[in-house]
Amino acid sequence: MTKAYGATAADRPLEQLTIARRAPGAHDVAIAIDYCGVCHSDLHTVRGEWGGTLFPCVPGHEIVGRVTAVGEHVSDFSVGDVVGVGCMVDSCQTCAPCEAGEEQYCEAGMTPTYNGSCEEAPGHTLGGYSQDIVVNDKFVLKVTHPTEQLAAVAPLLCAGITTYSPLRHWQAGPGKKVGIVGIGGLGHVAVKLAKAMGAHVVAFTTSESKREDALRLGADEVVVSRNGDEMAAHTGSFDFILDTVAASHQLDAFTGLLKLDGTLTLVGLPDAPHPSPNIGYLIMGRRSIAGSLIGGIAETQEMLDFCAEHGITADVEMIRADGIDEAYERMKRSDVKYRFVIDIATMDA
Numbered sequence: 001m002t003k004a005y006g007a008t009a010a011d012r013p014l015e016q017l018t019i020a021r022r023a024p025g026a027h028d029v030a031i032a033i034d035y036c037g038v039c040h041s042d043l044h045t046v047r048g049e050w051g052g053t054l055f056p057c058v059p060g061h062e063i064v065g066r067v068t069a070v071g072e073h074v075s076d077f078s079v080g081d082v083v084g085v086g087c088m089v090d091s092c093q094t095c096a097p098c099e100a101g102e103e104q105y106c107e108a109g110m111t112p113t114y115n116g117s118c119e120e121a122p123g124h125t126l127g128g129y130s131q132d133i134v135v136n137d138k139f140v141l142k143v144t145h146p147t148e149q150l151a152a153v154a155p156l157l158c159a160g161i162t163t164y165s166p167l168r169h170w171q172a173g174p175g176k177k178v179g180i181v182g183i184g185g186l187g188h189v190a191v192k193l194a195k196a197m198g199a200h201v202v203a204f205t206t207s208e209s210k211r212e213d214a215l216r217l218g219a220d221e222v223v224v225s226r227n228g229d230e231m232a233a234h235t236g237s238f239d240f241i242l243d244t245v246a247a248s249h250q251l252d253a254f255t256g257l258l259k260l261d262g263t264l265t266l267v268g269l270p271d272a273p274h275p276s277p278n279i280g281y282l283i284m285g286r287r288s289i290a291g292s293l294i295g296g297i298a299e300t301q302e303m304l305d306f307c308a309e310h311g312i313t314a315d316v317e318m319i320r321a322d323g324i325d326e327a328y329e330r331m332k333r334s335d336v337k338y339r340f341v342i343d344i345a346t347m348d349a
């Protein structure tokens, strides 16, 4: 049996639960979890903000740990390896997106690390706020960062790939002006990634208190988006803007900053819709509004390797397992610098 932290209803605090994990099958990797990041998606899900939450709900999809057992057909991993698990634990492996390495868009529906249907009890997947997990080897990532950085690597498994994938898809790089909206868990990693890719990076924040940090994180410029004059100075100048905001807000403020053919890509998924954007802004500059979901497994490995090579990790604040509810409250107030990570060893206490 495995200790986990989860909720039994949307209006209940998280509590320590005992869950069962399957015995590793021929293609499975069993992992003792050391660290799990706290993503805003965990909060949206466990509090029922998106609807469709299955209880008991054990969130967590930013997992780093060590391999404790492997199935007989597993050749890429050995006991003792440091590994990661992100937002997916299975997919059909045969549809066109899966064949293309974009399992997140699996036509049959990928299995999310938590709140996805599965055969084992309780009938849905349970995530990384737990002491161990068993995962199909195709969904396990190799971690090569130094041991002392592993807690700060955990957030890369969601915040990292969710920002790396669109930055690559829309070709952030030298000569490109890239905006990152919302300097939270996803946004602060996005600033580091876009800078390492060679783009000119502008951070947009609603928090005056994050201005200095955004520069330290690697932004070339910072705009406090509540300040109209600061915003207007960037009108029509961006190739690409990545919006990570977790709450409903006006998109027009950002589409107006795009230049001809520029794209505003949304990764934040608020519980309430954004006000309908002004279509005139799109027509007048052939601008696009797009969306993007995490990234494929091969691309997640590429992102981890890129981050190891460039010395990129998240800025983290370690918390105990019994501090998750408090962390959610702070996350709702944008009071995170810049990702909470659960020290899973505190579940023993």
Ligand code: NAP
Binding pocket: 038, 039, 040, 041, 042, 044, 158, 159, 162, 181, 182, 183, 184, 185, 186, 187, 204, 205, 206, 207, 210, 244, 245, 246, 247, 248, 249, 266, 267, 268, 269, 270, 292, 293, 294, 331, 332, 334, 335, 336, 338
């Ligand atoms: P987070 O750490 O809470 O950061 C969100 C940031 O958005 C905040 O720090 C804040 O930054 C800004 N913000 C919050 N409320 C705002 C408001 N009312 N108006 C304007 N800005 C506001 O959240 P996260 O973990 O980065 O996740 C962000 C969103 O992405 C969530 O909705 C999450 O579910 C979603 N997500 C999507 C994917 C995907 O595959 N598409 C993957 C993971 C997460 P400032 O203080 O700088 O303004």
Ligand code: ZN
Binding pocket: 039, 040, 041, 042, 061, 087, 158, 159
């Ligand atoms: Zn996430």
